[in-house]
Amino acid sequence: MKHTILICDDDMAIVNSVEIFLENEGYHVLKAYNGREALKYIESSEIHLLLLDIMMPEMDGFEVMRKMRMDYNFPIIMVTAKSEDLDKIMGLNLGADDYLTKPYNPLELIARVRSQVRRYTKLGGQSQTIETYGNIYKTGELILNPIKREVTVDGDIISLTATEFGILELLLKNKGRVYTINEIYEKVWKDHAIAADNTIAVHIRRIREKIEIDPKNPKYLKVVWGIGYKIEDIG
Structure with a gap:
């Protein structure tokens, strides 16, 4: 294609x-x-x-x-x-x-x-196949379905860009694990250059505004000061 x-x-x-x-x-x-x-x-x-x-x-x-x-x-x-x-x-x-x-x-x-x-x-995109994807990922009422490319919170569908989806998928499928800024950049952007802190921070803020009831006191997407970001393992 x-x-x-x-x-x-x-x-x-x-x-x-x-x-x-x-x-x-x-x-x-x-x-x-x-x-x-x-x-x-x-x-x-x-x-x-x-x-x-x-x-x-x-x-x-x-x-x-x-x-x-x-x-x-x-x-x-x-x-x-x-x-x-x-x-x-x-x-x-x-x-x-x-x-x-x-x-x-x-x-x-x-x-x-x-x-x-x-x-x-x-x-x-058009080239995706079901075999490409694994399980549905979930923590609390935050659910990500890779096959449908769909994210829901409390049953409401959340609209994410491709980059936002990629970051959230990485963190949610490895919930509880802390990723540094450079690790997120390498795994989502597929680029081994040193990431600009602002780039990741802005994307994280946008995701929080979409998935959190109170983005300033997030339930799901947490910052680990001096290290990076993680999705809380709520179960």
Whole structure:
């Protein structure tokens, strides 16, 4: 199956060069030059990953994320010339799965795209098979079903992005075990680079906001100060 990558950037030269790299890797590429064009593609095509520039005319990348995360959970890699941590944190809070700062190494871009697409198709894409998955994972009233790619709390279905689902699945299937930030990054992103603390922390906060009644006093997703994170084994 050929996976479809949507590139959204107002710099035509960058879009064309990234298109060449992605097509050489076997991906099908769609191109948009502003946020409105990107949303039209999202509504009319099956997208497996969005490469999204932040600073664009008409509608910036932050607004695109706000709108599409209401209905779509395929991965977003934000690509921006801005290196400030606040912009990265804002993008992650709005639903981005990863980020790259321009200028970037094309090999790093391809590696991140491949990692995100692999996880997305494994968790919810067309290539999944029942044999890929094991048991349903549960603690208290938090239940994760890998086959359906479904998470429920107290019987209510929780909507998670592919990255959020991957983190929660890792922790829940190993409930009680503490994972460091770098271990989570390596196992979920499939990347052995040193993880940025903010990236994991923002994803953890988003998961807590979705699964916890009181995210500031979590029942399920706990921090072990100075070490990492774990899912409490409630039984």
